Amino acid sequence: MQSQTSAPTIEITLENEQQSPTSTSFNEAFLEAVDAAFSLLGEPGAQAVFRYLESRCGISRIEIPEDVERFAESVEILFGQAADLIEIQIVRVLHQKFPSFDFRSQNGKLSFAEYVGALRSFCM
Numbered sequence: 001m002q003s004q005t006s007a008p009t010i011e012i013t014l015e016n017e018q019q020s021p022t023s024t025s026f027n028e029a030f031l032e033a034v035d036a037a038f039s040l041l042g043e044p045g046a047q048a049v050f051r052y053l054e055s056r057c058g059i060s061r062i063e064i065p066e067d068v069e070r071f072a073e074s075v076e077i078l079f080g081q082a083a084d085l086i087e088i089q090i091v092r093v094l095h096q097k098f099p100s101f102d103f104r105s106q107n108g109k110l111s112f113a114e115y116v117g118a119l120r121s122f123c124m
Contacts, residue, residue: 026123027065030116033093034064034071037086052078068116087112094119 038046054060057074064071076083091112095101101122103115 026120029094029097029123030065030068030090031061033090033097034061036093037089040089049078069113072112091115098122 035046038049041049050061053064053071053074057070057077059067059070059074072083072087075086079086091110094116098119101119103118105111105114
C-alpha cells in the first residue's frame with residue numbers, strides 16, 4: 001500500500017499588490033482619482049470645486065463617473081488650460097489602480113474622456 005502525503009497549502013498576500021479591475025469598482029476608483037487630483041488644492045479648495053460642480057454645473061460628486069464628458073467640460077470651464085493638469089493627475093492615479101490597462105488613442109492625441117471611456121470598458 002502506497003501512502004501519499006500532500007504539502008500544506010500556503011497563501012501569501014502581498015501588501016502592495018494592486019487590485020485587479022474585477023475587484024475594484026470603476027466608479028469608486030474614478031472618484032478616488034478625482035479626490036486625489038482635487039486634494040492638491042487643499043481640503044477647502046477641493047470642497048469649493050465640488051460645490052461649484054454641483055451648484056453651477058449640476059453634477060454632484062457621486063454623478064461624476066457617470067458623466068465624464070460633462071465633468072471634463074466643467075473642469076475646463078473652471079480651470080481653463082490648467083484643467084489639463086487636473087486631468088493628467090486623474091489619469092496618473094487611474095493608471096496606478098489599473099496598471100494592466102494599455103490605452104492607445106486612435107488619432108495619436110490623448111483625450112481625457114476617450115481614455116476614461118476606454119478604461120470603463122476595460123473594467124467591465
